[in-house]
Amino acid sequence: xxxxxxxxxxxxxxxxxxxxxxxxxxxxxxxxxxxxxxxxxxxxxxxx
Amino acid sequence: xxxxxxxxxxxxxxxxxxxxxxxxxxxxxxxxxxxxxxxxxxxxxxxxxxxxxxxxxxxxxxxxxxxxxxxxxxxxxxxxxxxxxxxxxxxxxxxxxxxxxxxxxxxxxxxxxxxxxxxxxxxxxxxxxxxxxxxxxxxxxxxxxxxxxxxxxxxxxxxxxxxxxxxxxxxxxxxxxxxxxxxxxxxxxxxxxxxxxxxxxxxxxxxxxxxxxxxxxxxxxxxxxxxxxxxxxxxxxxxxxxxxxxxxxxxxxxxxxxxxxxxxxxxxxxxxxxxxxxxxxxxxxxxxxxxxxxxxxxxxxxxxxxxxxxxxxxxxxxxxxxxxxxxxxxxxxxxxxxxxxxxxxxxxxxxxxxxxxxxxxxxxxxxxxxxxxxxxxxxxxxxxxxxxxxxxxxxxxxxxxxxxxxxxxxxxxxxxxxxxxxxxxxxxxxxxxxxxxxxxxxxxxxxxxxxxxxxxxxxxxxxxxxxxxxxxxxxxxxxxxxxxx
Numbered sequence: 001x002x003x004x005x006x007x008x009x010x011x012x013x014x015x016x017x018x019x020x021x022x023x024x025x026x027x028x029x030x031x032x033x034x035x036x037x038x039x040x041x042x043x044x045x046x047x048x
Numbered sequence: 049x050x051x052x053x054x055x056x057x058x059x060x061x062x063x064x065x066x067x068x069x070x071x072x073x074x075x076x077x078x079x080x081x082x083x084x085x086x087x088x089x090x091x092x093x094x095x096x097x098x099x100x101x102x103x104x105x106x107x108x109x110x111x112x113x114x115x116x117x118x119x120x121x122x123x124x125x126x127x128x129x130x131x132x133x134x135x136x137x138x139x140x141x142x143x144x145x146x147x148x149x150x151x152x153x154x155x156x157x158x159x160x161x162x163x164x165x166x167x168x169x170x171x172x173x174x175x176x177x178x179x180x181x182x183x184x185x186x187x188x189x190x191x192x193x194x195x196x197x198x199x200x201x202x203x204x205x206x207x208x209x210x211x212x213x214x215x216x217x218x219x220x221x222x223x224x225x226x227x228x229x230x231x232x233x234x235x236x237x238x239x240x241x242x243x244x245x246x247x248x249x250x251x252x253x254x255x256x257x258x259x260x261x262x263x264x265x266x267x268x269x270x271x272x273x274x275x276x277x278x279x280x281x282x283x284x285x286x287x288x289x290x291x292x293x294x295x296x297x298x299x300x301x302x303x304x305x306x307x308x309x310x311x312x313x314x315x316x317x318x319x320x321x322x323x324x325x326x327x328x329x330x331x332x333x334x335x336x337x338x339x340x341x342x343x344x345x346x347x348x349x350x351x352x353x354x355x356x357x358x359x360x361x362x363x364x365x366x367x368x369x370x371x372x373x374x375x376x377x378x379x380x381x382x383x384x385x386x387x388x389x390x391x392x393x394x395x396x397x398x399x400x401x402x403x404x405x406x407x408x409x410x411x412x413x414x415x416x417x418x419x420x421x422x423x424x425x426x427x428x429x430x431x432x433x434x435x436x437x438x439x440x441x442x443x444x445x446x447x448x449x450x451x452x453x454x455x456x457x458x459x460x461x462x463x464x465x466x467x468x469x470x471x472x473x474x475x476x477x478x479x480x481x482x483x484x485x486x487x488x489x490x491x492x493x494x495x496x497x498x499x500x501x502x503x504x505x506x507x508x509x510x511x512x513x514x515x516x517x518x519x520x521x522x523x524x525x526x527x528x529x530x531x532x533x
Binding site for chain 2: 012015024033034
């Protein structure tokens with residue numbers, strides 16, 4: 001639970017919704033992201 | 049027969065040595081001079097700093113690896129370079145001083161045909177009064193520093209378990225620091241550990257850095273496409289800090305670190321203090337202090353090295369304003385402009401200027417990050433330099449042909465934000481190019497197709513995998529070349 005202090009530093013920051021936070025640790029979704037990130041990184045490696 | 053001498057056995061030095069050895073026939077010699085007996089996978093030191101790994105998990109003995117690879121290993125530190133030889137001899141050499149227990153303190157002149165300087169940085173704790181593990185703050189730059197940091201972190205956690213409130217301060221210990229990414233990883237691993245130990249409510253976790261804004265990371269940050277917008281990395285970095293309840297101080301130049309208080313100056317010129325119970329503050333880097341002498345023994349250190357102690361290479365070091373900076377300023381072959389058989393890679397080469405826009409406070413103190421040149425880019429430039437030297441030794445080329453400019457190189461970076469295989473997270477970032485090119489990419493300075501960032505468990509899996517993959521590679525185990533830099 002994020003406590004927002006009016007005019008404090010974190011008052012203006014974008015914070016993830018409950019869905020976003022759960023997807024970040026959802027095993028099936030993250031397995032898919034694992035593949036995607038690895039492909040992105042390999043593409044980067046191949047560029048030099 | 050030719051001799052390639054490599055100073056330093058870190059990520060760049062090890063990469064250069066293994067690739068050069070593979071490319072050169074055994075009539076040629078590859079020598080590595082490094083003061084350490086162990087190789088260290090530095091990115092995982094942050095996990096040593098939170099007790100998740102031990103020193104032996106992030107290090108291994110260098111001697112057996114060099115022996116099986118056919119590389120001569122001298123456990124010593126380099127003191128000076130004589131690129132023109134000495135007296136009647138024109139054979140260049142490096143003066144070294146052994147650090148191994150058997151020959152400690154003995155000096156020797158090691159001749160070379162080609163030299164790669166990959167000495168890495170000197171951890172310049174003396175730049176800030178009271179900074180460093182021998183004084184009033186901790187560090188995760190080496191396994192021993194990280195072990196000590198963890199010891200004191202655990203003490204803080206024990207106090208919290210007894211009901212005491214603790215303030216944990218993490219960040220950079222000087223206005224010119226680099227490697228904000230390492231401190232970033234540490235603060236989020238600490239925060240994760242506090243939640244795991246059920247003491248998060250007892251801790252005030254605070255970030256301090258010389259970045260102009262969060263998410264700068266010494267690269268001026270980066271822009272990514274997300275949710276229909278092009279947003280700066282500041283947005284997702286601030287988001288992570290807010291989500292985890294971490295407050296931040298930016299634009300700060302620490303002036304004095306005391307036992308429980310840090311005095312710092314801001315970009316506005318204000319003098320402020322912050323109190324803490326535990327502080328992990330990274331030091332600024334400088335060159336390791338190598339000297340250089342010409343044939344008659346005159347000091348030519350300024351010819352080879354920049355005032356920072358890093359080696360001058362084929363970069364454009366003409367003083368320029370931020371508006372005049374160009375991607376062409378950055379080196380391509382890492383060859384010394386004066387001595388063509390000398391190269392410098394990794395942190396050891398002198399960058400032409402920063403990547404983040406320089407800022408100076410009203411008291412004349414520069415407060416901005418110096419450019420990071422560790423990890424993946426460091427390995428790539430070391431490989432290319434090793435290939436170029438091998439080509440020249442093998443008679444395939446007269447000069448370096450392969451280039452590895454940071455202005456035409458991408459990077460992938462995984463920053464751990466909590467280490468656990470089921471509920472850990474890491475920030476996975478890719479960017480291209482590392483040096484922004486606003487002529488080619490006017491929108492954001494980088495290719496938005498290749499510049500990405502996301503947070504999730506997958507990043508932790510990759511970070512964990514890379515830990516083992518890079519140690520496997522550095523040990524020169526079978527098929528090590530399959531693992532990319």
